[in-house]
Amino acid sequence: MVPLYAARMDDLKPGDLVLVECGACGHDGLIHPSALPSLGLGPDERVVDMAPRLRCRDCDAKGEGRRID
Numbered sequence: 001m002v003p004l005y006a007a008r009m010d011d012l013k014p015g016d017l018v019l020v021e022c023g024a025c026g027h028d029g030l031i032h033p034s035a036l037p038s039l040g041l042g043p044d045e046r047v048v049d050m051a052p053r054l055r056c057r058d059c060d061a062k063g064e065g066r067r068i069d
């Protein structure tokens with residue numbers, strides 16, 4: 001099992017959910033892997049690399065994703 005912080009897009013299973021927490025307000029949300037290609041991530045990119053591309057739904061901070069489980 002690959003630790004999720006080191007996982008690449010290719011390592012995610014269809015049922016996996018990625019938890020991302022906003023560093024600005026603490027809001028967290030689950031992201032379904034099927035939504036990730038729309039963020040511009042390719043199969044060889046690490047999952048953690050998507051965090052800076054996300055925008056928080058609560059405080060609208062961008063690039064504040066700091067935790068991925």
Ligand SMILES: [Zn+2]
Pocket residue numbers: 022023024025026027056057058059060061
């Ligand atoms: Zn936020």
